[in-house]
Amino acid sequence: MKVYVPRDAAARALGADAVADAFAKAGVRVIRNGSRGMVWLEPLVEIEEGGARRAYGSVTPADVAGILSGEVQSLGPVEDIPFFARQTRLTFARCGLIDPLDLAEYEAHGGLAGLRRALELGSEGILAEVKDSGLRGRGGAGFPTGIKWETVARAQADRKYIVCNADEGDSGTFADRMLMEGDPFSLIEGMVIAGIAVGATKGFVYIRSEYPDAIEVMYRVVEISRKNKILGHVLHSEHEFDIEIRVGAGAYVCGEETSLLNSLEGKRGVVRAKPPLPALEGFMGRPTVVNNVISLGTIPVILEKGAAHYAGFGLGRSKGTMPIQIAGNVARGGLFETAFGMPLGALVNEIAGGTATGRPVKAVQVGGPLGAYFAPEKFDTPFAYEEFDGQGGLIGHAGVVVFDESADMRAMARFAMEFCAVESCGKCTPCRIGAVRGVETIDRIAAGDASAVPLLVDLCETMKHGSLCALGGFTPYPVMSALTQFPEEFAGHREAAE
Amino acid sequence: MDQQKAEELVLIQGLINDHIGLEGPLLPLLHAIQSAFGHIPATAHAPIAEALNITRAELHGVISFYHDFRDKPAGVHVIKLCRAEACQAMGGAAMSDAILAKLGLDWHQTTRDGRVTIEPVYCLGLCACAPAAMVDGKLKGRVTAATILAEVGA
Numbered sequence: 101m102k103v104y105v106p107r108d109a110a111a112r113a114l115g116a117d118a119v120a121d122a123f124a125k126a127g128v129r130v131i132r133n134g135s136r137g138m139v140w141l142e143p144l145v146e147i148e149e150g151g152a153r154r155a156y157g158s159v160t161p162a163d164v165a166g167i168l169s170g171e172v173q174s175l176g177p178v179e180d181i182p183f184f185a186r187q188t189r190l191t192f193a194r195c196g197l198i199d200p201l202d203l204a205e206y207e208a209h210g211g212l213a214g215l216r217r218a219l220e221l222g223s224e225g226i227l228a229e230v231k232d233s234g235l236r237g238r239g240g241a242g243f244p245t246g247i248k249w250e251t252v253a254r255a256q257a258d259r260k261y262i263v264c265n266a267d268e269g270d271s272g273t274f275a276d277r278m279l280m281e282g283d284p285f286s287l288i289e290g291m292v293i294a295g296i297a298v299g300a301t302k303g304f305v306y307i308r309s310e311y312p313d314a315i316e317v318m319y320r321v322v323e324i325s326r327k328n329k330i331l332g333h334v335l336h337s338e339h340e341f342d343i344e345i346r347v348g349a350g351a352y353v354c355g356e357e358t359s360l361l362n363s364l365e366g367k368r369g370v371v372r373a374k375p376p377l378p379a380l381e382g383f384m385g386r387p388t389v390v391n392n393v394i395s396l397g398t399i400p401v402i403l404e405k406g407a408a409h410y411a412g413f414g415l416g417r418s419k420g421t422m423p424i425q426i427a428g429n430v431a432r433g434g435l436f437e438t439a440f441g442m443p444l445g446a447l448v449n450e451i452a453g454g455t456a457t458g459r460p461v462k463a464v465q466v467g468g469p470l471g472a473y474f475a476p477e478k479f480d481t482p483f484a485y486e487e488f489d490g491q492g493g494l495i496g497h498a499g500v501v502v503f504d505e506s507a508d509m510r511a512m513a514r515f516a517m518e519f520c521a522v523e524s525c526g527k528c529t530p531c532r533i534g535a536v537r538g539v540e541t542i543d544r545i546a547a548g549d550a551s552a553v554p555l556l557v558d559l560c561e562t563m564k565h566g567s568l569c570a571l572g573g574f575t576p577y578p579v580m581s582a583l584t585q586f587p588e589e590f591a592g593h594r595e596a597a598e
Numbered sequence: 599m600d601q602q603k604a605e606e607l608v609l610i611q612g613l614i615n616d617h618i619g620l621e622g623p624l625l626p627l628l629h630a631i632q633s634a635f636g637h638i639p640a641t642a643h644a645p646i647a648e649a650l651n652i653t654r655a656e657l658h659g660v661i662s663f664y665h666d667f668r669d670k671p672a673g674v675h676v677i678k679l680c681r682a683e684a685c686q687a688m689g690g691a692a693m694s695d696a697i698l699a700k701l702g703l704d705w706h707q708t709t710r711d712g713r714v715t716i717e718p719v720y721c722l723g724l725c726a727c728a729p730a731a732m733v734d735g736k737l738k739g740r741v742t743a744a745t746i747l748a749e750v751g752a
Contacts, residue, residue, distance in 0.1 A: 110724050113739035139726035142739075271682030274723035302621075309666055310722050312735065344620075347629055349664030352720060366624025366650070368663040384621060426726065428687035433726030456688070465683055469720070501684045501725065512683070519682075519720065525663075 103128045104146040104153070106196065108135035108281050109313040110274070115160065116143035122161035126168055134282020136196035137435030138183055146178055153178060183432055183451060188413060190405075190421050191398045192275075192437045195282035201320060203328055206285045212330070214403030218293045219337050221403075223253060226297040230399065232407035234419030239268055239355075239392030240467065240496040240570070242485045245399075248389060251379040252298040255387035260300035262291050263364065263383060263390045266307040266314070267348050267355040270468025272499030275423040276393035278435055280307070280314035283397070284321040285330075288343065290396035292334055293403060294389055295341040303343040304383070306360055309350055318345050352523040356569045357390040359525060370525040371569045392497075394423060415441030418484035426452045428465075428501035438483075445479025448502055459504040463585070465512075467496025469519050470574035472581035473509065492581060494574070509586040514542040516578040520571060531572025534563040538579065545590050553590060556583065603641060609634060610642045614649045624650060624660060628667055637668040665717075673708040673715035675750040678732040681718045684725035693729055694718075696743040701752060714750050 105111070105120040123130045123145075138144055141157035147167065154174040156167055166172040178184055178196075189195075198205040206212070218226050231246030252260060264287065268276055280287060291303045307315050322343050325331040331342050346364060348354050354363045358372035361383050382388020398420070402410045411419045418440035424447060427433050431453035448454070448464055455461055463473040472493035474481065481491045488495045503512075517538030524531045538559055544552035560576035567573040583590055610631060617627040624646075631642050638661055647654045661667045679694045698716060701709055708715040724730035727739030733749045 109722075109737050110727050110739060113724050113730065113737040114727055142727065269721050271721045272684045272725045273721075274725055277723040310719060310732075313737075346626065348666075349625060349629070350666035350719075351664050363625060365622040366660065368659055370663075428684040428725065428728060430726070435726075469683060499684075499725070501687055503687045507687065512686070515681075515683070515686070523720070 101128060102148040103130050104133045104148065105130055105143060106135045106282075107132035107200070107313070108142070108196075108278060109311070110139050110278075111135055111142040111144070112313065114142045114158075118161045119143050119145060119159050119164065122164040126164060128168070131199050133198060134195045134200050135278055135435075136178055136184060137192065137278065137437075138181065138432070139434040140430075140432045141175070144178070147174070155181065183434065183436065186451065187437050188421050188439050189437050190401045190410065190413075191286075191394060192279065192283070192423055192435065193401065194286065195278060198283070200282050200284055200317060201324065203285060203324055206283075210404055211285055211400070212289060212335075214400035215289050215293055215330070215335065217403050218296055219335065219339070223297050223299065226293060226403070227253060229403060229407045230297070233402045233410040234407075234414070234417070235395065235398060235402060235410070236418070236485065237392060238394035238398065238422070238497070239265055240270075240494070242495075245391065245395055248379055248391070249294065249297050251377065252300070252387045252389050255380050257387050259302070259384075259386050260298055261383045261386055261388040262294045262298070262300045262303040263360065263388055264291055264303065264305040264393060264396055265355065265357060265360055265390055266305050266311070266318075266393050267360055268392060268497050269308050269310065269352045269355050270470075270497050270499055272427045272465065272501035273425050273468055273497040274427070275425050275435055275498070277311050277314050279393055279397045279423075280311070281317050284317050285325070286397045286400050287318075287393055288321055288325050288330060290399035291343060292330060292341050293399050294391065294396060296334070296339050298387070298389055300389065301340050301342070303341065304346050304364060305343060306346045306348060306354070306364055308348045308355075315345065315347055351525075352519075353525040353569070353571055356571065359569070360390065361388065368525070370527045373568060394497075413439035415439070415482055415484045416486060418486065422483070422495070422498050424483065424498045424500060426500050426502070429455045429457055429504050430502045431456050440484040441482045443479065444474060444481050444483060444500070445476070447483065447500060448479065452500075452502065455502060455504040457504050457506075459506065461502055462505045462507045463503050463509065463582075465501045465503070465578060466499065467494045467577075468499050469516060470494075470570060470577055471496050471499070472577040473512070473585065474581070475585045477585075492577075494577065508589065509582040510542065510546060510589045513579045513582040513590075514539060514546075516575055517542060520575040524571060528566070528568040528572060530563045530566035531568070531575075534559055534567075534572060535575060538563075538575070550591070553583070606635075606639060606641050607645065610639075610645055614645060618649055625664075628661065632667060636671045640669070674713050675734055676715045676717065677746060677750060678717045678719040678722075679746075680720070680722055680724070680728070680730045682721040682725075684721075685729040688728040690729035693741070693743045693746075697746055700743070700747060714752060
């Protein structure tokens, strides 16, 4: 008998370590797997006997004896739980299934098959495959990954780099963290394939300091990968590639690719003007692929199963699957990987089961702190890049944060401006000054000054068009979406009437 | 005091030597120094600036840019409370207010007895088990003001 107790940070934050200890004390073999993504059931324990895995939800140390004696009812096989059964898992197929540090298990579940095929295909073959897959950057911008890689591959330089952006600190998103903690070899494999494709020999994973568990796992898998010749002389081929782990220092703006490059070089994480593109002048002025964790972590399965298989999922120009992160005030929060195209309302009401408080949903913020709020009237919007854009929103890193009717939308708009003011890198005026003025303007509205409303709209226009990067440029999304969909909360006479 | 300062400088120089060979060594070096001293002591500024061939103003610019780096030690316990949207959706703001009020602190402050420092954090990736916090480096999900205060004995 084997017992799986996740070592994922969310499971640990809900007491998984004590549960693992209790099983170990009872004399059972405990495997620390990643998370299956059903966070509302964490710590989610699985017992494997006779080839089948039975799941137990929200386990505490007090439940351990009862689980082992069969008194506690199991949830059945984890794959049969509706939240899990409705998913299409490509990027996250192994997450929660295997011990993330067990390379043999990784290979037994399809790992390294993509890399082996990539070595056969060579640079041109890999580029063609990635382009044909239709994969777009999963970090939020949605730029075609194959085109970015091709630009770096065609650039002439003595040295090129692959930089993994693991600094995406959007509220409501945790897919990067889960993949690094639950299936880290897939990220390593994706980076090695990228290196072969573009002719880079060195990679960096820049991880935000708020993810201590992911940092620890990534250090360990880099060591294991070097020992097993995934890094170094890649699988004994003529290709060389090595990876270094770097830790951020608590600056949200470093999730923007040019800020991240400055930070990696040891500078203030201020945004660089583009052009030059990082693909031509990136880290240390050399051609650099900067991709998000999920983009790179999806490369192995594309190479393993083929571009056509991957591109067969999705909607329109949004190809493949997206790990959607459902969070905030929800009955069932967690990671839900599915093909693009599911309506937002289905995600919120059917998959997540509505709010945790049981009160009606008021608004859903999609795409992190810079994403728009969607009122239930927009719930039929299909989850895909162009479809969200058409509704004045963005899918960003695919975080879905649910709020019940108690949410104060004017306060949320104020918070968006405040967050922008705290995290602005300071390089461009619309973001640095505009965010501070935004907070003041919303306070004026709150004090009953209706003439401040058009001023706020004007300020948002300026920030949107005048900012250098998405921080200042996208802060108007949450602010304006709150203002246009909930104008009564900005009417200003609420306090006056009280 | 001079003896202590000399020992500090030896340790700092050792950390500089460990990191100077990296491409872009400054952030890893600052993390190493902060992990050794609990903050970035002013003593470290001159040797770092010299080793990296940057001005002390540039170095100060980098240290002050990042929220993680401190110029003086934190309290015995450090509580980081998530202020981001997912945690707000689950009552995080009211919880933070209660903790700050109980300790008589504002964000970034330390209690007068040096026991507790409170810092805001904008997402710990625990958005599906909000509200979340980090206490002395340990992550906590679905927290309440009472559980957080109990963690630090307040």
